[in-house]
Amino acid sequence: MKDVILRHDGSFDGFLSAVFTAYERKLIKSDIRLRITNTNAPADLFARSFELTTDPEKAQRVWRRLHALWGAEGVRYFLKGALYDCTERDTVLLGVIRHSIANAPRSVFTDYAHDDILTLSQWVKSVQREMHRMKAFVRFAKAADGIYCAPVAPDFDVLPLIAPFFARRYADQRWLIADMRRQYAVYYDLTSTTLLALDELAIQGWEQQNVDAEEPFYQRLWQDYFRATNIAERANRRLHIQHMPLRYWRYLTEKQHAPKPITTEKK
């Protein structure tokens, strides 16, 4: 059994180029244990390892092939799983691609007895859960210029996936959701959404934005409401944290213990 590792620059195109190379060099064989990973992953002394350069042309060809295999819905499913962040990610994704190509044209995403397919389904589930949580745990604060702003820090890069949801729900209000971990934001201006880098935002002075005069009042009301709905006789902190893990609290208005003072002065 030979161990071969293909290393790429970490982009999705890099991964697809690596898949192309794997097939081109006939590395998909039962006597080869092939792994694809990005250049940051720890080295393995016992494996032969190749650094690949990303080739958009090759990436495109693989992507078209996958599209033909899975259709739009299957591709979306695969991409959700690909948002899962871990070192084995690319090897599992390769396993899914191999299994799909080997069984084409049969659809393989329900072959839960296959390890890589099952792993992918669990990743999709995690990513979807994070999407669901980010729909719930966004807390907008109204800025003086009327834009509703919210900082978040999701585990996976799900903001672009949930932006359409917020655009539909808040069709008549301008809003901005900032991913503090990945340093970018989605901004909706009543007609469309755009991605902005956070340093760009700093230049535009977002951080100095004053909050709307009524904002502290409604934050305070929400905190009061949160406290008033609790039933002390049924206290269950474990369950509470299970539903709302501590890592999200930082940006949840109801979990800020020192509410901002109510200012009534109008600007």
Next chain:
Amino acid sequence: MINHDRLQNKLTILADAAKYDVSCSSSGGKRDNKGGLGNASKSGICHTYTEDGRCVSLLKILLSNHCIYDCAYCVSRSSNDVERAAFTVEEVVALTINFYRRNYIEGLFLSSGIFKNPDHTMSRMILIAKKLREEENFHGYIHLKTIPKAAPELIREAGLYADRLSINMEIPTPSGLAKLAPEKDHQDMIAPMKTVRDEIVALKDMRKTIKSTPKFAPAGQSTQLIVGATAETDRQIIDVANNCYKKLQLKRVYYSGYVPVLEDSRLPAIGTAVPQVREHRLYQADWLMRFYGFQADEILDRQSPFLDLDIDPKLAWALRHRHQFPIHIQYAPLEMILRVPGIGSKSAHKIVAARRNERLTLEHIRKMGAAVNRAKYFIITNEHNPHLHQLDDLDLKQRLATGSHSKYKQALSGQMPLFT
């Protein structure tokens, strides 16, 4: 202009008084937003969780806690000495819109004590819903609590603005209700439920021919049953729930373990533990009826009217029906796979999808999310399964009980003395 301090005070009082209503779900609504504010997401979103672990998806408040009635189990009852408050229509609208715009909530759940008379109270609630829809262009979720004895016309009007209507039965038996809520009887609750049911059916039929027919309470209706305030059995509760689903076509029945907050000789004393495990078992039984194809009378035998607190009702059923097991995971119909202890509905569907291309082992189904430590006693797979012998063991329940309730151990340990 809204007075901040007064509104803050009212919110504290009227949210506190509404918190015992457990129904909070915002699911089942499908409201499209055409350029206005909000939409109802089909699965509903829990925006936060209380420190007791319940989901908060709606702004749940009373319009007022003034009440002319005196139901023993209710903190707002007329004889209770509490601070009273009432929102104005504008205040409820402002709260809903401002909370919604900040993504705190999915919408409004409005209930009320009965002030002046049932019709007057109901009309005010309708006014709020109407204002939200027509003046604020609000498409988020609205759940209105129907006031017992309100006129059928008002209930019909409410259903045009609300996504869901509900009326809480509260006490599952007519005799229990007569004892605790002398001004009400079961018919006061059942009559409006029938009105709503008939209206939903009628408008649904009409929509088939006339597309512009308005939607009526598109998310259906629900009710709540208080558990443990009176002496009813689980069997009685499950029968009531079953009737609600079958005859009244309700979408959900909620169970609320009674929280003793009032001194009253007709009720459990203050300090009595909330029957949380019992409540949990009832929810599990309810799931079995709604999603697992169980009939009400399969869940409890005539001779044992209470759910087993040590093990979940599906496991209890399997242990009583061992002659129907083991089943073969490769060939058994979905309905039977759904009945295997330890296999939930998601893993059951995964199993049925996966077995088309693979001969499944215990390891496979473990990876698909089944609790194999329970399931292994009830199923045949394509490998030797040494646990099958124990299907006939009399102490199988004991073994499964110790392995399965770890999740509720904490809750159980606090309450065990009450139940043993």
